[in-house]
Amino acid sequence: MTLVLEEGKQVSLEQTGTYAIVAITKHGVELARHLHNQFSQTDLFYMSKFERGDEQRRNISLFEGNVRLLLPSLFRTYKGIIMIVSLGAVVRMIAPLLKDKKTDPAVVVIDDKGQHVISVLSGHLGGANELTREVAELLGAAPVITTASDVQKTIAVDLFGSRFGWTWESADKLTPVSASVVNEEQVAIIQESGERDWWQYDHPLPHTIKMYSTIEDALEAKPNAALVVTHRKLKQEEQPILNNGVLYRPKVIVLGIGCNRGTSEEEINKVIQTTLEELQFSIKSVKAICSIDLKKNEEGLLSITDKNNWEFICYSAEELNRTLIEDPSETVFKFTGAYGVSEPAAKLYSGANTLSLVKKKSGNVTISVAVIPY
Known part of the structure; x- marks a missing residue:
């Protein structure tokens, strides 16, 4: 425009x-x-x-x-x-x-x-x-910053994690949760994934903001508001935390993908959607698709990463073969020179030792799923 x-x-x-x-x-x-x-x-x-x-x-x-x-x-x-x-x-x-x-x-x-x-x-x-x-x-x-009264030094709810690319699931509760923060009400933070160095001040969190290991623990504490950081979809019994809460999606999911030449964007997208639904992961937390360099010009992969603004990273067969995998394939090696594509690619990018999904083949697509550990 x-x-x-x-x-x-x-x-x-x-x-x-x-x-x-x-x-x-x-x-x-x-x-x-x-x-x-x-x-x-x-x-x-x-x-x-x-x-x-x-x-x-x-x-x-x-x-x-x-x-x-x-x-x-x-x-x-x-x-x-x-x-x-x-x-x-x-x-x-x-x-x-x-x-x-x-x-x-x-x-x-x-x-x-x-x-x-x-x-x-x-x-x-x-x-x-x-x-x-x-x-x-x-x-x-x-x-x-020249404001003399800049003394709050607390969390800006609508900007929380934004420099890392975190997005919120819904903006409905941004205003009331922000009010709870600035009015020094009891606020819970539950972080299951994503970057941990979001607190940049040289003093501890305000005493009214407390970290909890699980949503269950936070619910028991009955806070006035909550900030929940996770890549997964909440279970029904966890939903009450969002009555006055904001759900953030950190960019932590890495999709390792192998596919036959000419596989359509639609087929790849359907496999991704189905797989994430099976894992109960949010597509908003996807950060990158990784594959072998033989696929660096694969139109279906290029199109889907471009539309979603995901990174697209390709590795050589040698790099993939240096990665320990659970399910090596002689057939894949015959055609690509690598004993695996989706599994080692996901491990290489994410740095994860274990995968949320080692490997699944669906039609022309093979997919592995990793969560970046922080």
Whole structure:
């Protein structure tokens, strides 16, 4: 979608994310595309003269004209705006749009080299300070926060794990759970999978936020709210934890896949869907598909990874053969030079010693499933 920005005209946006990323320079676009790929819940906008040809597929919006004309629509639409534009220019552009600190979106500025991430507007109520920390951590940049009253230093529920690519199952409870956190009510965190280094402050978790080993333990404690991090689907008896809880999906599932040449995307997708359902795993937690390098140009695999924004990693037969597997196959070796494809590929990428599914053959597809251990 290309937006033509003209004075006096309203811009209609197709919003899919919660935050907008805006870039207007060559280096800024590079940085913006990287951030958009890593930071979920974002929509990306940059000038059409930097078009790469993959924008429609990646749901990136192009614009022609002065970026200043885009900002009113972004202000109305998004919770936060991340601008890779000079700070002075941003201040001048947003000044006429400011209304109230209770309603203005968060505005964060990144310099063209990605060295500093600056909280500009709505630091507390709008979440710009926490957004600044998250983006800076993701880019390896220095966060710049000047708010003197920045004392809460707690979890931003809607950004929890976002720099790792975590997504929430539903946004329905984001607001009440956030209220429980900032009002210092009892909040439970249950983390079954995903990165563990999400707490970045130099002090312990607030005493009102407690970690629990299992959902069952948390339910017994009767917290006011909960944050649940897991790749699996919750059992019926665990569902009450979400009465005032947010369910996060970390990117931890690795699919090792082998297939016959020319296997359709539809068949591969059906095997993936069926397998994850059998394991009671969420497809939102899939991080990558892995295979042998003979399949690096397999259209079905390329298409499905592209549509889902999953990584697609291929290994040589030699790399696969150096991995200890449970079910080596002479037949597979005859055709590929490797004693297995899906099983060793899943192990190689995930680093897991054991797999959730060693190997299953279905039609033209063989699949193995690993969960990245943290």
